[in-house]
Amino acid sequence: MKKNLLVFGTCAFALALGLAACGEYGSSNGPTNDHDFDYGEFTDARDGQVYKTVTIGTQTWMAENLNYDPGDVSGMGSYAWSGCYYNASSNCTKYGRLYTWEVAMDDASCGYGETCNASLNPSTPVRGVCPSGWHLPSHREFEELINYIDPSFGYNHTDDASSSTAGEYLKSKSGWDSNGNGTDAYGFSALPGGSGDISDNFYDAGSVALFWSSGVYNSDYAFHLHLTYSNERASLYYNYKKHARSVRCLKD
Template identity: 25%
Template structure:
């Protein structure tokens, strides 16, 4: 009988945990207000390249897979968190949203100037820098780096790198940490 109740208790705890995780990744999109309300914050959204994009970097805490630039929480509040490619591609984006491809970024950015992309009413690009896999941070206020869903090979994936004068699509080690934007499916 004790085994029966122990099994019931473990099953209930497991179901509660899975339900809580499921609810944590569920957000409410309000197209008229251009917002996506999630448990961690309410994100602004923007229409670019025929899709609805987050107009802010993701800010969900993922143990061992996300950090604030310089390990300073003030940077997370201002610019979102930085993530590994694996974290970015395994359920970080809320339900109904996904990590964009290189082509999604190309369609959204088109011939738009970086100054326009930095505008808060547009993409609201934040030069949040990135973190190397060895733990060193680089390029805050100099560049923005966004993971795409496109893998290059087993150890590298594509990043969109933006400076004041260039937008490039480069492959980097999947263990560096970069910003993430999500796009509505």
């Protein structure tokens, strides 16, 4: 890996004076320069699409939004839907595909308005719409991601919660409205794919990134990771399962 000699020298000088180490990744202050990460590559055998991957801490993530077409999903329920933003294939190419929660879960018999056994921290990962060897992240696995970047975030959230800094490091360096780009310091490269629903209503592409988790809040709501152009927060919110959002798969 590349070494940043200037940063190394500065940190060594600080340590020699007995000061705290600087620029450590996973610290509450975040990285002072871009993280030296290496992208991997994964091919989805279902359709041949190739995705960049990146390891952050002990987790290996797809570094691009999932763009797998699950085909006819009407049998999953009244609110099952998957498609491209504004139904334009170019938006699937740019942002990946959008999925309502039951489709993201690959029909867990607990779509919008249904009670199910999905939990914040399932004992067995939910593969959902992800390819073999990968799964839909749980609420707790998103917590782990945020805590690696901002340890002050904490764990065991059962309601809306936010880190004030992690969003800056998870967002891509371009593609966000109103100078809302991030530093992409860990290679997660979050793109603002917005949201949609079965009625062809679409919102916020360019300004908001929303990634489904397998964690359920109640019969109507499930948890998702939320990033926005307007601040540097990374939030775990719950919202309607009937809304369509992006998916980032996590390696088993």
